[in-house]
Amino acid sequence: MIPYSIPYGRQSIDQADIDAVVEVLKSPWLTQGPTIERFESAMAERCQADFAVAVCNATAALHIACLAAGLGPGDRLWTTPNTFVASANCGRYCGADVDFVDIDPHTWNLDAGLLAQKLEAAERVGKLPKVVVAVAFSGQSCDMQAIAGLAERYAFTLIEDAAHAVGASYDGRPVGCGAHATMTVFSFHPVKIITSGEGGMVLTNRPELAERLRRLRSHGITSDPSQMSVPSQGLWYYQQLELGFNYRMTDLHAALGLSQLARLDGFIARRRQLAARYERLLAELPLVLPTAQAGAESAWHLYVVRVRFDQVKLSQRDLFDALRTAGIGVNLHYIPVHLQPYYRESGFTDGDYPEAERYFDEAVTLPLFPDLTDEQQDYVIEQLRSLLG
Known part of the structure; x- marks a missing residue:
């Protein structure tokens, strides 16, 4: 007889989590309501970031982060081979080519030294990446200071895939603060650090990126008259400015995530x-x-x-x-x-x-x-x- 059945990872749900979800179920808002904004604000405050944009999962977060960075056909995204496929697939969703940088033999994260060598070679042939996705494997950031220096030198957008790293820190500041990465992506899948059932989030300090991320998660639509091509016809009026997606998080998921954040x-x-x-x-x-x-x-x-x-x-x-x-x-x-x-x-x-x-x-x-x-x-x-x- 097997004395245990022990998974590699599992969520921890308590009565406060259940009560938080039930409270939303009894409210007028099941989706696109105030709990999502509360969750975003709490995560931004926790991570010392200016903006947080919640979405339905971390793969969606990676996708819109790449789009907000301007990644498209003919561009290149580099990441580590030691990651879940979403860290690479987000580039393919945008029509970009994907390449990899091998891992450090000690930390098992993307090797900043090898990245520097590959960037130098790519510059000589005019094939630099537009985006580098640095994955915080197992919950530990890469050598972000070195990679951020390379981002400045070679003019690529640095996205930290911190799906594993909610609550981690680097150089004494929370992962997600934006000190090194232009955007940081979190996952709230059940086996991750905190869960919203399914869910993800992009954190950034750049208002123009936050604005576009919010638009991309909701069909490319805006209700902001200042962004419209013609004057608004009323409070009910909206315009689709670009091709976006239905990547919205629900208030039910946000309520669970917000409750989990307290733990x-x-x-x-x-x-x-x-x-x-x-x-x-x-x-x-x-x-x-x-x-x-x-x-x-x-x-x-x-x-x-x-x-x-x-x-x-x-x-x-x-x-x-x-x-x-x-x-x-x-x-x-x-x-x-x-x-x-x-x-x-x-x-x-x-x-x-x-x-x-x-x-x-x-x-x-x-x-x-x-x-x-x-x-x-x-x-x-x-x-x-x-x-x-």
Whole structure:
């Protein structure tokens, strides 16, 4: 009999969250109402940003962030291969070409040094990117200071995909503050740091970007007379200024997200406590444990280890199967994006980004979420010891 069934991640919902959603259900506004603005204002204040624009999910947030940056056909977007496919797909949605920069062998984030080399080579042939999406993998920012310096030098828009990093900080300021990235994208999927069920948000300090992001999330429509091509005919009047999307968040989702935001500090504290226990209790196993990026304080959305399979008797598949049979829902973040069939059709192949590929061959994502108990974590560690020791 399996003593546990432990996922790699799970939401934490309490009565206050339920009450917040029920309150909206009893209100006149289920969507396009005041709770969305309250959630946006609270996130902007928390992150020390000027503007926050809520949308239906983080993929939509990435899409409109790229559009607001002016990305289109003939342009190029670069990102890391060690991410979920949305970090690259947002470029393809805009008709742009997508390329990748390999990962740092220590932090497993986009390597700023390799980015600098690739930018120098791209400048010589006139193929610089218009957008670089720097992913805060597992909750830890990249070397954002270095990447921001490159953005200024080579005139690309820096978007931080911080889907994993709500509550994280960099250089002593909250991720999302806009000190380095032009726009920052958050996710509120159930396995992320806080959840709104589904949902995402773009944060920026530039009013013109915030204005366009709001328009793009709602069909490209405005009710602002100052933006119209002809005078407004009344309070009911609107104009579609561009091709936008129905990417709006509902008040139901915003109510849950706003309630969860009140618990963010507790969530982060528990995740950091669990990560510290893993670091201490796994130290003697044949594993490579996560390494901190200078200046970054992780939100610990994920706890990923790399297994030294040359020192153990089982394969990666054997380890996954054994742990899942033991009731531990380990996962793998991520399959390198360039090896997905869709991107192989564009000419990417094995060996293009060797560090990301080596990482993929060794990585295991262990359970980490606020409601994970010490007893459950001890069980995960015990199973690892029995298989790898």
